[in-house]
Amino acid sequence: MIEYAADPGPGSGRRRPRADFTSDAPRLSLNGRWEFRLAETAAGTGDQLLAADDPGWDTIRVPAHWVLEGHDRPLYTNTAFPFPIDPPRLPAQNPTGDYRRRFDLPSAWPAGRTVLRFQGVDSCATVWLNGRLLGHSKGSRLPFEFDVTDAVRPTGNLLAVRVNRWSSGSYLEDQDMWWLPGIFRDVELLARPDGASDDHFVHADYDAAAGTGELRVDADVPGLVELPELGIRVATGETVRLEQVQPWSAERPRLYRGTLTAGGERIDLAIGFRRVEITDGVLIINGRPVKLRGVNRHEHDPDRGRALDRETMIDDIVLMKRHNVNAVRTAHYPPHPEFLRLCDEYGLWVVEECDIETHGFIYAGWQGNPLDEPEWRDALLDRIDRMIERDKNRPSVIIWSLGNESWTGRNLAAIEDRIRRRDPSRPLHYEREPSYRHSDFFSKMYLDLDELRLIADRAEPTPDGVEAGSDDDHRRRGLPFLLCEYAHAMGNGPGGLSDYQELLESSDRFAGAFVWEWIDHGLTGRTESGEAYVRHGGDTDYRPNGGSYCLDGLLFADRTPSPGLDELKKAIEPVTIMIDPEAGTITVRNRQHTAGLEQLRFRWHTEVDGLPAESGSLDVPDCRPGQRASVPLPRVAPAETGETWLTVTAELAHDQLWAPAGHEIAWAQAQLPGPSTGSGHGLSTTTPELVEGQTTITLGPATFDRGTGSLIDLAGLPVTGPTLDLWRAPTENDRGQGDRNRLAATWQAVGLDRVLHRTDAVHVLDGELVITGRSAPATQPFGVITRFAWRWDGSELRLTVDADPVGPWQETPYGKHAVTPPRIGIRLGLPGGFRDATWFGRGPDESYADSRAAARVGRFTRPIDALQTPYPVPQENGNHVDTRWLQLSGDGLPALRVTGAPLFDFTARRWTSEALAAADHPHQLEDSGRVWLNLDHGQQGLGSASCGPPLPDRYRLPIRPVRYSVMITLD
Known part of the structure; x- marks a missing residue:
């Protein structure tokens, strides 16, 4: 048999590419159970593949990837090829799956041509029908077809497909994703009636100034175009001018449905009128500048890989729309065609990217890179043709990416x-x-804010390899800018989304930006005991692999939104609400592209110390995109005590395809003037005096170790601590990428993960218990002088923490940054019987210095176990900023309440930060029998340095003296 894997050509025997469409012509799905055998080399099973009477084959699902169906293993790399760079040749060890499917034609299958279509096969497919070689194809994420009219039989057909895991095409498919071979998209047989149209091209233009449209449908054979709603009944190739038409946009995805009839076949048309142009360096659609507030989307499912069904595609689009995402970059290949049909229907701008990436040639100094080698031109153009022709009629596709x-x-x-x-x-x-x-x-990736500011002013540095002042330099400065990847959503993060969006909205040069990326590429794994966990590249016994770098999405692998998705939703709100209590106004800015405010309704409510007070509706006048409208603040009765917070929300006024009426689009909060004193809280004990014993000191309800000053008992509750805490279990962004970003490595290098504590003195001064000491890592001359001052006033126990850095913190550089701690605070060990947390502050989800916009001020209650975000790689999580007070409760335990003076951060979990950092997967975390409570002056921000710029200095904790206080009471 002929072996095509190492041939650099794109394929043979295939039909020319054409538009994807649905019609009333019969089709036969060949999805289902196929016979399957896996071989070690590109030769597969040899002649056995075509032996119709050969028994004993396994069976496998189609569409699916064989490495997720119990055969061989999935491999993950980010940039590296998992085979030697020797184009177009491949290793002798080339796992190859031989597939067979037996089928009969339906009895009513019509005369005419019959076409066999594969929507996606990774990476090279050679196809036979009834022993006849049809040809082969590469280009994994693209369709290919064979005319099988002369090969197909009414009954007893045997379709055979040899799929090579590696092929020359693999050199063009080095995307950051799992290598998942197999027939992973639909296989179908299509009836093509005599005289029917195989291909058509819809040209539907829109003139925004006049409100008119122009339509022409070209086809490969003459046909009749009918759009009843517009009264259109014309021949193909004929141009129709429409005096009034509604344009298609992501906000108003107006489709005019009709048919193209030719040769007894009716082809479905879903036409969207729109015009995409670049004018004066600005991306314009339908006459208005556009801001693409987008995400990069890979196709992924933890059990099915890239073999997604329609329901999952809808789930993705609905989640995007509900989180204010208006655009998708199809990173880094064309998606299943059904996804783009759904984008047309639900409304998403699409940057469609071709299935071309040769990233691994970076390890060869780009020598032999196919983009520069003539023998690869046909393969590259073939992929472009198959993308363009398939999706040329999709109004949602507004940009082609090469x-x-x-x-x-x-x-x-x-x-x-x-x-x-x-x-x-x-x-x-x-x-x-x-x-x-x-x-x-x-277009660039992962820029910092300073670099973006220069681009906004068209004053960016000239790229390397381009002469300053040259024609190329001048042309580039006149182009709109697209931030095609930013805010790497790996682990806990990304931070800084609001900062980025504020800048991206500031200049019409910015066409938009796409967060990397939509979903974690985690696969379902199971422990020896059968417990499920999320498997990443590092869990595969193969080198090279990209480790956990595939877990970089706004959704967890099971499509549960991470806190980062809510943060993005808040940052990219299509309308913004600004509350100005001093001016007495609420101002709404419409950041939409097409829609006014008529589809929204606005509501308000107040809370006092987090408890509901008043509510009502706002009559906000309509305003067009880019405009603002203001209304007066509602009249609110002043509260006698406590903080009064006004919340204003914008929600859907009517049901939409992607969300019901009442779905919240945007919100804002402001504290109204008035008293800010929080509500008081009593104690179960009123012991006023300080009692010094031989080994302990008692202060009100608290008992301390006389030698160390540690708190050991609080009204009968066993307690450990507090200890100064300067460290957190590193996030993926703390670990960073590149020398400038490795914060976690710096902390480890200086020993912030192994700080030793010393008590220098425990003494009583003016009714206060004062413990002084020093905390510092081994081997280092710098540290922190601590002073814990406890005071009991008969109603609450007040702790004042002083932390004064000493020694050469700033003069001890590791990497490119001086040492700064990720946290400054204290940690307490509490009884494990505490079960629930109630707090007044920001919530309900986690929040950090640069990721807090989505956290509202309010009163929240959650089980302590629910305060942890289950990142698939354990890391710091569950922090809450701006906490006024926190109360922990549990069966049979007094409620423990901590009040800030005025604010603090808290985390509460059943394992220590050290245990969190040591675990590779969440199932390795075990309940310690204690609740570990951090009460912090603050934590540094998150950033997105796992692939991006360093954390900005304003979100680091400066090396300077810190003082803060908390009050502890018991009920």
Whole structure:
């Protein structure tokens, strides 16, 4: 048998690419159970594949990946090829799956042509039908078809497919994702009636100034186009001008449905009128500048890999829409065509990216990179053609992306030319080529805010390899800017989303930005005892692998939203609400592209110390996109005590396809003037005096060890601590990437994860118990002088913490930053019987210095176990900033209440930070029998340094003296 895997060509025997569509012509799904055998080399099972009477084959699902169906193993790499770089050749060890499917045609299968279509096979498929070789194809995330009219039989058909895990095509598919081979998208047989149209191209233009539309549907054979709603009944190729038409946009995805009839087949049309253009360096759609508030989306499911069903696609789109996401970059390949049909229907702007990435050639100094080698041109153009032709009629697709992270080369010009000739209606994007000659956007990844400010002013530095003042330099400065990846959502984070969005909204040069990325690429794993956990690349016994770098999404692998998704929703609100208590106004700014405020309703409510008080509706006048409207504050009765907070919300006034009426779009809060004294709290004991014993000191309800000053008992509750805490279990962003970002490595290098504590003195001074000491890591000359001052006033126990840095903190650089601790606070060990937490402050989810916009001020109650975010790689989580007071409770235990003076951060969990850092997976975390409570002056922010800039200095904890107080009471 002929072996095609190492042939650099794109395929053979296939039909030409064409538009994806649905019609009334019969089709036969060949999804289901197939026969399957896995072999070790590209030769597969040899001639056995075509032996119709060969028994004893396994069975496998189609669509699916064989490595997720019990055969071989999935592999994950980020940038590295998992095989030697020797293009186009592959290793002799090349796992190959041989597939067979037996089928009969339905009895009513019509005369005419019959087409066999594969929507996606990874990575090379060679296909036979009834022993006849049809051809082969590469380009894993793209469809291919064979005309099987002369090979198919009414009954007894045997379809055989040989799928090579590695092929020459793999050199073009080095995306940051799992390598998952197999027939993973639909396989179907299509009836093509005589005289039917195989391909058509919808041209639906919109003139925003006149409100008019223009329609022409080109087809490969003459046909009739009918759109009853518009009264259109014209021949293909004929242009129709419409005096009044509603445009398609992501906010108002207006589709006009009709048919194209030719040769007895009715093809479904879903036409959206819109015009995409770049004017004066600004991305304009339908006459207005656009802000793409987007995410990068890989296709992923923890059990099915990239074999997604329609319901899962809808789940993704609904979650995006409900979290204010209006755009998707299809990183880094065309998605299943059904996803784009749904984007048309639900309303999402789409940057569709071709299945081209050659990132691994970076390890060869880009020598042999296919983008610069003539023998790869056909394969590259084939992938472009298959993307463009399949999805050219999708109104949601507004930008074609040539590929990702493939550096540059001579073939880029051919790719650009091919697209512009076929479809000049959409602009082009490519990020990696420094001249940007082949892109209509200036585009970068993971920039910091200072770099973005320069780009906003069109004053960015000239890229390396481009001459300052050259034509390329001048052209690039005139282009709109697209931040195609930012805010790496790996683990706890990303931080700084509101900072980025504020800047991105400030200049029309910014076309938008796409968070990396939508979902964690975790796979379902099981322990020896059968417990499920999330498996990442580092859990696979293969090198190289990308470790946990595949867990970088706003959704966990099971599609549970992470706190980062709510933070993004808040940052990219399509309307913003500004409450000004001093001016007595509420101002609403409409940041939408198309819609006014008529589809929203506005409500308000007040809370006093987190308890409901008053509520009502706001009559906000309509305003067009880009405009503002103001209304007076509602009249609110002043509270006698406590903090009064006004919350204003914008919600859907009517049901939408993606959310019911009442779904919240945006919100804002402000504290109203008035008393701010919190409510008091009594104690179960009123012992006023300080009693010094031989080994202990008693102060009110508290008992301390006389030698160490540690709190050991609180009204009968066994307690340990407090100890100064300067460390947290590193987040993925703390671990960083690159020398400038490795905060966790710095902490470990200086020993902040192993701080030793010393008590220097325990003494009584003016009724206060004062414990002084020093906390410092071994080997280091710097540390922190501590002073814990306890005072009992008959109603509450007050702790004042002084932490004064001493020694050469700033003069001890590790990496490129001086040492700064991730946290400054105290830690207490409490009885494990505490079960619930109630607090007044920001919540309900975790919040940090640079990730707090989505956390409202209110009163919240959660089980202590629910305060932990189950990141698949254990790390710092569950912090809450701006806490006024916290109360812990449990069966049979007095309620423990901590009040700030005025604010503190808290975390509460059943394991220590040390145990959290030591665990590789959440199932390894065990209840210590205690509740470990952090009461912190503060923690540093999160950032997105796992792939991005360092954490900004304003979100680090400065090395300077700290004083803060908390009050402890018991009920």
